[in-house]
Amino acid sequence: MAKSPLIESFERAGQGHVFAFFDQLAPADQQRLLADAAEIDLAEIEQLTRTLLAKGAATGINLDGLAPAPYEPRPEHGGDAPAWASAKIAGETALRAGRVAAFTVAGGQGTRLGYDGPKGTYPVTPVKKKTLFQVFAEKILAAGVRYGKPLHWFIMTSHANHAATEAFFTEHAFFGLDRGRVHFFRQGRMPAVDLNGKILLETKASIAMSPDGHGGSLRALDRSGALDLMAKEGIDILSYFQVDNPLVRGIDPTFVGWHVLGGSEMSSKMVAKAYAGEKVGHFCTQNGQTLVIEYSDLPKEYQEEIDPATGKLRYLAGSIAIHILDTHFIRRMAAGGEGVALPFHRADKKIPTVDAAGNPVKPDKPNGVKFEMFVFDALPFAKNPVIIETRREDDFSPVKNAEGLDSPKTCRDDQIRQFVRWLKANGASVPADATGLAPFAIEVSPTFGYDEDSFADAWKKLSPKPEIKDGLYLSA
Numbered sequence: 521m522a523k524s525p526l527i528e529s530f531e532r533a534g535q536g537h538v539f540a541f542f543d544q545l546a547p548a549d550q551q552r553l554l555a556d557a558a559e560i561d562l563a564e565i566e567q568l569t570r571t572l573l574a575k576g577a578a579t580g581i582n583l584d585g586l587a588p589a590p591y592e593p594r595p596e597h598g599g600d601a602p603a604w605a606s607a608k609i610a611g612e613t614a615l616r617a618g619r620v621a622a623f624t625v626a627g628g629q630g631t632r633l634g635y636d637g638p639k640g641t642y643p644v645t646p647v648k649k650k651t652l653f654q655v656f657a658e659k660i661l662a663a664g665v666r667y668g669k670p671l672h673w674f675i676m677t678s679h680a681n682h683a684a685t686e687a688f689f690t691e692h693a694f695f696g697l698d699r700g701r702v703h704f705f706r707q708g709r710m711p712a713v714d715l716n717g718k719i720l721l722e723t724k725a726s727i728a729m730s731p732d733g734h735g736g737s738l739r740a741l742d743r744s745g746a747l748d749l750m751a752k753e754g755i756d757i758l759s760y761f762q763v764d765n766p767l768v769r770g771i772d773p774t775f776v777g778w779h780v781l782g783g784s785e786m787s788s789k790m791v792a793k794a795y796a797g798e799k800v801g802h803f804c805t806q807n808g809q810t811l812v813i814e815y816s817d818l819p820k821e822y823q824e825e826i827d828p829a830t831g832k833l834r835y836l837a838g839s840i841a842i843h844i845l846d847t848h849f850i851r852r853m854a855a856g857g858e859g860v861a862l863p864f865h866r867a868d869k870k871i872p873t874v875d876a877a878g879n880p881v882k883p884d885k886p887n888g889v890k891f892e893m894f895v896f897d898a899l900p901f902a903k904n905p906v907i908i909e910t911r912r913e914d915d916f917s918p919v920k921n922a923e924g925l926d927s928p929k930t931c932r933d934d935q936i937r938q939f940v941r942w943l944k945a946n947g948a949s950v951p952a953d954a955t956g957l958a959p960f961a962i963e964v965s966p967t968f969g970y971d972e973d974s975f976a977d978a979w980k981k982l983s984p985k986p987e988i989k990d991g992l993y994l995s996a
């Protein structure tokens with residue numbers, strides 16, 4: 521039988537070992553391996569090996585001309601209150617016009633949490649133990665009601681969790697959303713390579729493939745037809761958030777408004793870093809462009825530098841992975857072209873593989889490299905990027921780790937603190953410690969109130985007011 525051209529192309533690229541066990545495989549396994557291989561852009565791998573893996577490859581980033589990026593401070597921090605008010609009105613107008621859709625990236629592997637299943641199916645709320653997906657679904661549902669336009673919701677999955685994610689939504693009747701407005705699509709994958717750039721097999725019949733990072737969402741939105749659907753529906757504003765952060769105001773009229781009024785192609789929220797070494801990306805400018813530099817790439821002296829004018833950290837603005845993207849910008853990024861592409865980042869990992877005899881190997885130290893793109897790397901390409909300040913407690917408490925920082929426990933407490941703040945702001949008396957945490961669990965369903973304003977409206981109408989005690993659950 522003639523050798524497949526695909527196998528020949530791997531041999532020519534010095535990756536022929538991928539098919540070392542091909543002749544031993546059953547036909548179905550052979551097909552599977554060929555399908556994995558067909559996803560790989562060999563020229564891209566060759567180029568990444570040359571640039572990111574080669575000995576002496578540039579490490580570290582260029583710091584020439586680096587400065588902190590400007591941002592719009594909140595009114596209580598000296599920001600322009602009328603401009604914030606105008607932004608809110610502009611955002612509400614865009615929402616009423618149906619220009620906005622929600623977008624959740626949910627293709628990650630969630631290794632740190634160590635939960636078996638799509639991360640969005642993880643229960644997070646204090647009383648009802650609603651899952652992350654349910655929280656977002658109810659916020660999106662409620663925002664649709666508030667602005668008189670049901671929203672579309674795009675959810676990026678991975679090969680590994682796509683079927684389970686769809687099944688979860690079906691099982692839960694899409695949490696009351698119109699299923700015609702919930703769209704799942706898979707992100708791309710990249711092969712892992714060893715430290716010499718050789719593609720790693722996971723088993724004799726499969727390549728070690730993993731999701732291409734949240735930055736892969738830009739090309740996946742295009743390839744999946746999602747952008748065409750948005751164009752058809754009159755959507756040009758995509759509100760991006762991550763699956764692990766139930767506090768996020770996924771639909772925030774003020775943020776939408778800043779984006780619209782700024783003529784921005786990509787907008788971001790920042791929070792003041794909690795301490796110099798906090799592990800968040802830093803919003804910076806360089807050569808007239810806006811960019812995010814990861815904490816691991818920014819030298820310690822920059823992270824700790826104090827601005828003499830304010831007495832605060834000079835690189836204060838931390839990225840919390842909340843963005844708004846203009847759909848035309850996404851299309852331009854996905855199309856690529858001269859110099860227009862998100863860079864890949866290298867992550868050294870322990871990658872289960874097989875040895876030369878085909879026996880499984882579970883490495884105890886990093887044996888290879890995964891390549892990922894990050895969505896914030898699109899910022900330097902965006903026209904008029906806008907960065908606004910947000911209060912961390914209103915927007916950010918991710919579930920990343922099983923315990924400790926950014927864990928289910930810290931996220932539960934932050935949700936309770938938010939409900940306590942909303943109640944107190946509306947005149948209710950709630951016992952709370954110095955951090956604002958109640959001594960018991962309470963919960964507000966997004967269908968009752970999903971942000972300060974919607975909560976205030978619902979609370980005003982509520983009669984009689986409930987007793988605030990352990991297990992209180994407010995819902996529409």
Ligand code: UTP
Nearest residue numbers: 625626627628629630631632731733734762763
């Ligand atoms: P993280 O950086 O926290 O990665 O993703 P992760 O894979 O979920 O978790 P760990 O590092 O293995 O513990 C941040 C967000 O980006 C999404 C995740 O689903 C999460 O919403 N993401 C990440 C993708 O959609 N695709 C990816 O390839 C990577």
